[in-house]
Amino acid sequence: MEALVNLLSETLFSNFLTVKSFVSRKFTPRINCNVSIQTRRITVSSCQKTSTPVNRTLTMKNINPQIPVIEYAVRGAVLIRATEIEKELQNGVKKPFTEVIRANLGDCHAMGQIPITFIRQVLALVTYPKLFNEAQFPPDAKERAKQLLDACRGSSVGSYTDSPGIELIRKHVAEYIQKRDGGIPSDWQDIILTSGASPGIKDILKLMIYQSSGLKSGVMTPIPEYPLYAATLTEYDMIPIGYYLDESNNWGLDMSELQTAVNQSRAFSHPRAIVVINPGNPTGQVLTKNNVQEIIKFAYKERLFILADEVYQYNIYDPESQFFSFKKVMKEMGKPYSEMEVASFMSCSKGYMGECGIRAGFVEIINMDPEVKKMLFKAITTSLCPTVLGQVTTDIVVNSPKEGEPSYNQFIQEKTTVLESLRIKAKLISETFNTFKGFSCNPVQGAMYAFPQIKLPPKAIEEAEKQKKHPDVFYAFDLLEHTGICIIPGSGFGQDPGTYHFRTTILMPVDKLKTMLEKFRDFHTRFVEKYS
Amino acid sequence: MEALVNLLSETLFSNFLTVKSFVSRKFTPRINCNVSIQTRRITVSSCQKTSTPVNRTLTMKNINPQIPVIEYAVRGAVLIRATEIEKELQNGVKKPFTEVIRANLGDCHAMGQIPITFIRQVLALVTYPKLFNEAQFPPDAKERAKQLLDACRGSSVGSYTDSPGIELIRKHVAEYIQKRDGGIPSDWQDIILTSGASPGIKDILKLMIYQSSGLKSGVMTPIPEYPLYAATLTEYDMIPIGYYLDESNNWGLDMSELQTAVNQSRAFSHPRAIVVINPGNPTGQVLTKNNVQEIIKFAYKERLFILADEVYQYNIYDPESQFFSFKKVMKEMGKPYSEMEVASFMSCSKGYMGECGIRAGFVEIINMDPEVKKMLFKAITTSLCPTVLGQVTTDIVVNSPKEGEPSYNQFIQEKTTVLESLRIKAKLISETFNTFKGFSCNPVQGAMYAFPQIKLPPKAIEEAEKQKKHPDVFYAFDLLEHTGICIIPGSGFGQDPGTYHFRTTILMPVDKLKTMLEKFRDFHTRFVEKYS
Missing domain, CATH: 3.40.640.10 (Type I PLP-dependent aspartate aminotransferase-like (Major domain))
Known part of the structure; x- marks a missing residue:
């Protein structure tokens, strides 16, 4: 138990994993929920050690006890380090890569996806109605914008609406x-x-x-x-x-x-x-x-x-x-x-x-x-x-543009391009991962992510434990530091104990995705060699 | 106590008032907090009476007990009725007025305030960057928009930002x-x-x-x-x-x-x-x-x-x-x-x-x-x-336009117009209310509201109690039904027990505000006469 407590206080991800696992069956019988709750308390009290000035009104000793135990891996420790690395690169620090590849978050436009023109046209029109005079906006976008402005109080998107919406x-x-x-x-x-x-x-x-x-x-x-x-x-x-x-x-x-x-x-x-x-x-x-x-x-x-x-x-x-x-x-x-x-x-x-x-x-x-x-x-x-x-x-x-409306063709073309590109990348990523030694990746039938299972060499697991990191967190940090690729360790989502996964998005442009996969393969080959 | 419980289960506003009052000193010693909590429980259980099918999983019997006791008067019962009345008017129902005057919410644009041009120009530019080619946008708006887009991942406002913002x-x-x-x-x-x-x-x-x-x-x-x-x-x-x-x-x-x-x-x-x-x-x-x-x-x-x-x-x-x-x-x-x-x-x-x-x-x-x-x-x-x-x-x-920048003059003129108009209305409203019989209104030094105290005739208070409404709620409903003016009763904000207030915004255009005040005066005069 003491080792567990240490581990908990050391890393965010293992904390998250453990709290989750205590209420999951395969790690420990679910009936041990008291342990889960107790674990939470221990986590909180371990935080108290780092608490600061006595004079403060709000301290780790009297904060909402649920907050310290919240974990949200998609914005967790790996991402925080990725942001630091981006700053280091900006400040001229030499790295084995020139940019961080944010494969961590389903953040489509950040990965180069182009916004749908019709959406942005209508948004611009409702925001700044003087644009109704501009010829570059198609009539159906104007009509739509007018209908929406009519539904806003004072014809302004700056008015409150009913709480459940317009x-x-x-x-x-x-x-x-x-x-x-x-x-x-x-x-x-x-x-x-x-x-x-x-x-x-x-x-x-x-x-x-x-x-x-x-x-x-x-x-x-x-x-x-x-x-x-x-x-x-x-x-x-x-x-x-x-x-x-x-x-x-x-x-x-x-x-x-x-x-x-x-x-x-x-x-x-x-x-x-x-x-x-x-x-x-x-x-x-x-x-x-x-x-x-x-x-x-x-x-x-x-x-x-x-x-x-x-x-x-x-x-x-x-x-x-x-x-x-x-x-x-x-x-x-x-x-x-x-x-x-x-x-x-x-x-x-x-x-x-x-x-x-x-x-x-x-x-x-x-x-x-x-x-x-x-x-x-x-x-x-x-x-x-x-x-x-x-x-x-x-x-x-x-309520997207309908067949026959001026914006229909462009809208369909843009929508299809995005979804078709995702379809290609979904296939590419799972097929490529399955050629990596020790990787097995289910087909990406939908959504925006691959979640491959990776076999980690026992020496890598030992090294992770030495560093008080969950093995998949250890792997993710190593990948980030060597390649700039930012993924999220499987322990942030939960996984069968003893298995290791990560989540990557399929969002980057095809060329960039191919480059990323090759960098990833090189890294993984070297990682496996290093710890064999 | 039983009467209190009945009252609680009958009206939203008295519920709100009572729960608040129990933890306020002048109504009942603050030490009676148990009663407050007990009151809450009673309120919940009184809701159970109206609960529906036995087969439902989520019912008033097992809902989060804090939710039924939440009250939020600025979106409360009077506003709900005002929205109904607006629909009735749309459907041709005859009323002694033709529109609802929403003096209930600090909803500036809904009351006719004009959006600041520079804000909307920059919003339009960042939303639809093709507008950078349009001559109608001033260079400082474009420069600002470019700076902001550069700060967005993928140069799109459709990307996530860091959680605390850009x-x-x-x-x-x-x-x-x-x-x-x-x-x-x-x-x-x-x-x-x-x-x-x-x-x-x-x-x-x-x-x-x-x-x-x-x-x-x-x-x-x-x-x-x-x-x-x-x-x-x-x-x-x-x-x-x-x-x-x-x-x-x-x-x-x-x-x-x-x-x-x-x-x-x-x-x-x-x-x-x-x-x-x-x-x-x-x-x-x-x-x-x-x-x-x-x-x-x-x-x-x-x-x-x-x-x-x-x-x-x-x-x-x-x-x-x-x-x-x-x-x-x-x-x-x-x-x-x-x-x-x-x-x-x-x-x-x-x-x-x-x-x-x-x-x-x-x-x-x-x-x-x-x-x-x-x-x-x-x-x-x-x-x-x-x-x-x-x-x-x-x-x-x-970071509004600076002196010497192309948009500065217009920005300052628009800003000044809004604030000057509010200044005039703040003075007008308190001075006018103070001429109403039984009204006393502190000067509106700031913000967007007047909160006058009104003396209600004892017979009006009796009638309100008969209808199981808080007297100021009764007054607000009567005002709404007769004039279309929607205000928020003072009990929604808390007030010294035995005193009655309401909140009105000062947002409508001056002419409309003057008309509203005259309608209000007529109503109040008739109300006082009716219950004298």
Whole structure:
């Protein structure tokens, strides 16, 4: 235990891994949740050692105890070092590379993806309406901008909107969903516009903070998972119930694993909800319709609220795969499944648009108890409203130019170019990684990431332990320092103990991706040689 | 007690008032905090009566118990009714008025205020860089836009930024603060850019969620206050410690009142922080330097973290008044005061720019424990980053066109026009209200609101009680139904028990404001006659 505590206090990633693992089955029985909580306390108290002046009012001794234990690997230690290295390069420090390749974050435009012209034209028009006189803007962009400005109070995007967003745009979102799901109705009053998917996810999870008979609410989250869920559950002092995705079955969901996880979790939590990320992040799988049906049946049996993270619904590359929304599948299954509670999240940061910095997205709330829904709508009012320019971006994504409209051809061409390029890179990256010694990478069916498994030489693992780093963190730092390539270690997402992975995006331009892969291969070959 | 419970379950506003009042001294001794908490539980359980299907997973019986008790009056019941009325008018329902006058929210552009050209030009340029070729954009707007795009990854506002915002803009903010405070240094690494002031306020309060010896953290908040604070403290299950502003002394802060409030609060909370809103919302006062010094001394003695809500720092109308930032005053006081912990909040939604819908602002963190600051910076990463277009807006506000630059004259003219108009309206509104029978209104020295006290006839109070409405809520609804004027009842902000107030903005154009005031006078005269 003492060694564990030391390890915890030393590295962010192993901390994250350990806290997660304590509530996951394969590392330690889930029933040991007390240990998890105790571990958290130990982590906090280890932080106290570094606490500073006695005179301060707010110190590590009296801070919110959930904050020190939050970990969010996609903005974690490796990225912090990458930013330092960028500064060193700027300051003329000599490195074996000239730039940092940020393969860590699904940050499309940062990796050279070109913004969709129609989105930016409409944004410019609503922002600065004098541009309505400019001939360079096509009439459909102007028409769209006018419609949106008419929906803003005082015809300005600088006005507050209703907290769930502009009614017109919520209606367009509902129409989009209805069309996407082959005509299954969507009610615009079930739509909440958000500043990216993350605030929507937090708003829904927040509703479930609850304790009875000494047990806190638990939420089933995949391992590996997008770490926003773990971070948010930690912040809210809720219990993550990890369920392992089946790497040997292309990261599919195995029902017996779900069942075991939820059964064991009842000893230390009230399981309330299940998070499913489809297409998967960081794992890139696209669930089959049959798999979605099985999950729905499982959630029904276990009375779980479904959080369907469907932000990559446009990002399907595998010709054999198709996106099935949880809502569509569950509605088609008929009663009782069609009456289940689902929240589905979407974002303008992903897809073909990649407008991360604009902060836009939406959530559809299906079958929520009307009184609970009122509470949700009340709770979001304290954020006033999501950014109006984000709402405008959402409008264009859900209501893109139609055939025959002036901007249609260019829009389709730009959209197709982005998605086709991603398709090529998805294939290239998994195929290339599979030629690396000790790498095995599932096909990237969707989303924006590859999550290969890597076999690390025992001497490398020993060296990592010596340096008090998780082996995959050790590997990621070594890669960064030697090549400038910034990836995220698998322990930041969770993984089967004893296995090592990392996440890389597939976003850089094809040429750059090829160069990166060759640099990566060289590094890996040398790494394996060094520690053999 | 039973009557109280009924009242609680009947109206939102009385609920809000009561929960607040229980922790305020004049209604009931502060030591009765248990009653407050019990009251909350009763409120929750009263909600359970209206709960729906047994089959739902998430119901009022197992929802986060803090959510039902959150109240946020600026988006509360009166506004909801106002929105309904707007729809009724659209659908041709006959009313004694043709439009709803939204005097409820500090929503500048919605009330006709014109956006600042330079802000919108730069926003348009960074959004759609093809506009760099357009002659209609002045060279300084282009130069600024180029500088900002260079600071964005991939030269796109669609990229994520660092979680505290773009370094260049944080540096500009620090320069702005340093200049504002007469040269007192500001470190850009103490600046966090935010999507409006609210998320910054929540981020800081979140750090203080803590319990020891069975006592939760308490935060001193003014009565009347901007209700975001009460709503956030409720959500975080922290204890609001209300301190009354002195209406008879133009809403100044009385040190003996602060002392009494904090002394009594120690029986049921750990007082951790004090919120001061300067210029005041809803009360419009501007604190004197002497008053700020006294508050700092008080906070030092009581070891309180200062949350300085300074979002109206541009909005000073009274020629005798001047804005003194807490940082400037505290730094000038020297040690030990200059070492105190302060977070100061600023927003682009107010001032002369009024860009509410863009969602932009910043917080300066002064003297925070470095370890705690690390935790804060970690915690904000889960929101990824504030909207980049909001960050760009902030940049222009803190680094506006300089004398001699092409856009300077127009910028100054637009800024002056807005602020001068607000100055005229601030005077007009308080002077006019003071001619109404039974109204007394302190001068609006700053911010964007008047908060007059109104004497209500006893029969009106009886009628309100019959309808189970707080008397000022009753009055606000009656005003809305008869005139279309939407104000916020004083009970939504807190007020001395037995007194009645409301908040109105001063934002509508002068002509419209005059018309509103005449309609208001007619209504009030008839209301008083009816209930005499």
